Amino acid sequence: MIVRNRWHDRPFFRLLLFGRLHSSVQDSSDLTKRVCKIMMSCPKTRLDTVLDQSGIRVSEEVVEKVLERFENAGMLAHRFFEWAGKQRNYEHTVRAYHTMIESMAKIRQYEIMWDLVNAMRGKGMLNIETFLHHHEEVRAGTEGG
Secondary structure, three states, rough: OOOOHHHHHHHHHHHHHHHHHHHHHHHHHHHHHHHHHHHHHOOOHHHHHHHHHOOOOOOOHHHHHHHOOOOOOOOHHHHHHHHHHHHOOOOOOHHHHHHHHHHHOOOOHHHHHHHHHHHHHHOOOOHHHHHHHHHHHHHHHHHHO
16 A cells, blocks of 8 residues: 655644745735835936846836826836846746836827837847737827827
């Protein structure tokens, strides 16, 4: 008879695993709130310094959530995007780039949009969705006003 030691089926270990999973979700939410609070309360010119001094280490999820919350904040969102991109062990996702492209289109910062597209190209991240976003946002910006 073969007896398997399935430690992950025991209640204590399930609690431990769930606790860690729940903790990381909670940590992500808490970090997002902390970053947003810093962004709302700090002068734009000091944002990089204040974020550096906060000791916050961003993840893909945190960056995406912050960018979504600040999608109408234009250059403030871009400043955070640039700061996050310089952090150790972090790389922007396609979703983060797309959110920034949309954000820049809203304020007609087409040069920055192209810089973002070129950065994606350099990292081999371009896809058809990028061009659909880019075309739609440029068209909406030129028709809107």
